[in-house]
Amino acid sequence: MIARRHATRLVLLWSAFLAVHALTAATGWIYPSQPMGDVVLVYEPWSTAALTGGPIVGITETWVYPQLALAPMLATKILSAPLVPVLGVAGAYLVAWAVLVTALDAVAFAFLLGRRPATGHRAAGWFWIAALLLLGPIAMYRIDAVTVPIAIVGGLWLLRRPAVAAALLTIGAWIKIWPGALLLAALVAARTRMRMLITAAAVTAGIVVVLFVLGADDEILGFLTEQTGRGLQIEAVAATPFLWLAVVGAARIEYSFDILTFQIAAPGADAVGAILTPLMVLVAVVLVAVGARKTMRGAAVARLFPPLAMSLVVTLIALNKVGSPQFQSWLIVPALLWIVMDRTRAAAPALLVLALCALTCLVYPLNYDALLRAEALPVVILSVRNALLVVLLAVGIRALARVPVSASNTNRE
Template sequence: MVVLWCAFLVVHLVTAAAGWVYPSQPMGDVVLVYEPWASSALGGGAIVGVTETWVYPQLALVPMLLAKGLAVPLVPLLGASGAYLVAWAVLVTALDAVAFGVLIGRAPSRPRRVAAWFWCGAILLLGPIAMYRIDAVTLPLAVVGGLWLASRPVVAAALLTAGAWIKIWPGALLLAAIVAVRARFRMLLAAAAVTAGVIVVLLLLGADTELFGFLTGQTGRGLQIEAVAATPFLWLAVSGAARIEYSFEILTFQIVAPAADAVTAVLTPLMALAAVAVTAIGAVKAVRGASFPRLFPPLALSLVAVLIVTNKVGSPQFQTWLIAPVVLWIAFDGIRARVPALLVLTLCALTCLVYPLSYDALLRAELLPVLVLTLRNVLLLVLLAVGIRALVRVPAHHPSKTRE
């Protein structure tokens, strides 16, 4: 227990500190984007998601405001930017600590200890991007929500829904839970209640056409260079047949090539179809009596992997999404989680090598970072295949198959 908590603290300290020394500004979003959004909302200016369309669901502003409050006493010592960065790291560490405590409890089983070590290793390998993005706030919510699905399904559904109103991906875990947990009707009511509450508050604050701007605002995105579907175009960029350009509207680097727009147009429908197909497989397994510990982890991981593999955005922080379902898989069904866990740890390490460590070279379409990113994207496809294979092999709950 003491060793685990010491590892947790060391990992968070090292990862937070690495953000100050790594190249390519891995903390840039926090001070260049999150802090101005929070300052504007608190200072009587524009409120993202309320008075203007925003790329994130509206609850994402809450942790940004909390960090702003935590930063106030640190400003005289560190300045506005430094104080906000430290406050953000403290906030993420505190949220992770709560979830870590729920995971290991007072006398953790061996699978939960292994899950805790995996979590620490994944954060360390992924680097500063694991802490200095809004996705880091949703990870502990997803872990706690997943751990409580069997014992507190209503609270778990509420947490996962709140997480989805910060960054959409925890909705994949909620969908997997509704398929795999018998208390699905109560969970649906809890999710609906949280969503209705958020919408009512937003309408009272003055949100109107901006209410679902985080969905409609994604339609104008191009193909981001780190997306899985962008991999062939990166190799074209190496040879000079495609270009990498910065989008000031979306604040990201995108592929410019003759066929890129066509590929981009296909990805969102493909994501929907793939998610429906994976959910259908899980639903069939649930109807046939598959147990929750066997069904939920591969279904959750497969749905999250679908969101990443078919996404026209390939931001490095997306790898954070994979940590939660694997933590839960190890905790619920440790033996079968070994391959997914090793894949996710490898994905975290490769992602850090790309961003921030060799990102400048990637923007120049140099061979080595393109090769590393290609390997990362291929492994994402492998992970999706592993998750679906495990899902297909989930047995029905029959006495003759209890040993499987």
């Protein structure tokens, strides 16, 4: 009877997981504002150029992403080849991308559930399904979608296989930087930090050596320098007051052809954008210092890691001059791991993440054209979304400050 109940729960979870992925993939073809645009208009040309003797982003020319981001793009191009005669180049690439993301998510989902998932793992599974459904196609049709399952498996292995966890999080950071925040939280919270640090350094060294062999030189850290030219993007938290100025005609929304984003043009916008990165670094340093003090005083990893990871990831979003909607997918990982590690205290942050996913989808892609016209309704929705990001940061910091410390925990993992 018990075995049958476990089997039924697994069937329901997997059925919902696959159905939501299929629905989310399909909405990319239906929703306005072309939510699949980056995949077909940017990733496909990059991968085609790399495979046909053209420029290789991150190797022969500076790129906005870390170099390993090209790997899933190339894999998608190869997977799409048999579909081209039926769907055409663009359609084949989009379908192959959705299949690749679904397959990676399925691997992580299998790691999360196992054969007999505990209550916390089942709750985390349902949370992931709900978050994906609410966030919509932006959760699948961006390079960030590849890093989410990698980061989830890395987080799940943090206590049992810390070296593997460090390797996965490092690989994730070489695809899109944000998993580095989880690695940093793990290095602070775990007692196996030296093993993890050595592993992360070894993986990074291996990647750099391969890049040098392939011909990269100054381009290796180009993904850092390429960000310096960005202005204040309209969806960034700090852009919210300027958006309201745009509503009344006192600011403008302009498109940057260099960065391919919509940015704020208004007095003071550049100054605000300039202080955000130093402020982000400062807040991250303070959070790490608080976490390190908790660790030294004996805080348990399962209590310390989730709020520290969440706070660091939200800091990367809330204090960023870029406000891309896919950033919300990052929040799924620390929330999911919080449910797994410390379910009784994960409800508030998990609900906030679900609300953020829903509000983000309402802004992009559903009301994005109206936002670009600076209409009041999408600006209201975006303002609420950005306010909730600040609330989530406060919730994470509050939970971090309340992590108990005890000398009896000094040897616990």
